[in-house]
Amino acid sequence: NAGVTQTPKFRVLKTGQSMTLLCAQDMNHEYMYWYRQDPGMGLRLIHYSVGEGTTAKGEVPDGYNVSRLKKQNFLLGLESAAPSQTSVYFCASSYAGGPETQYFGPGTRLLVL
């Protein structure tokens, strides 16, 4: 099992450019999450999905869109990147949203100039 994988590992964007981060999991998990991690801020939930075809907003959804067309994939899109979106992005998945723990990908470092 590869677990949770994220593509790309690192990316540099110019302000206004768009990109999509891909998250894939092979554990047949229903729930998937996108977080961002910033110094002094802790992990913050951007969007999440409770199943194929569903998405929901987290704490900091503005400037991001997501899609869950297939159960194993969760895409995070930035339509017009801003320097404030420079961060490390983590994807996670879990069997359900309650007591089960979340499994994390290795992260994507994004730098917006």
Next chain:
Amino acid sequence: KQEVTQIPAALSVPEGENLVLNCSFTDSAIYNLQWFRQDPGKGLTSLLLIQSSQREQTSGRLNASLDKSSGRSTLYIAASQPGDSATYLCAVRGAGNNRKLIWGLGTSLAVNP
């Protein structure tokens, strides 16, 4: 509003020491509490999950305790090793309808050989 605090922010110890990491939370109405480990440039790995009805969980050299009434959890690491060097994060899941995870900023641990 739930807030999670981890003290100390950084800790450096010689190999072989027993050590305690602290996590405190402001709202005792929690569903569970989890301890994660984060290695540099990598994702998070779940270490221990304590349900609100439990007092402690153990895994190998790790023991996590939970005192819900005082809003505290501790992660005890016995006989520390250089391989334990990482950042340790505490996350609290709320009870009731608010099941989202609230994260602490972590304790950065260095175990020196």
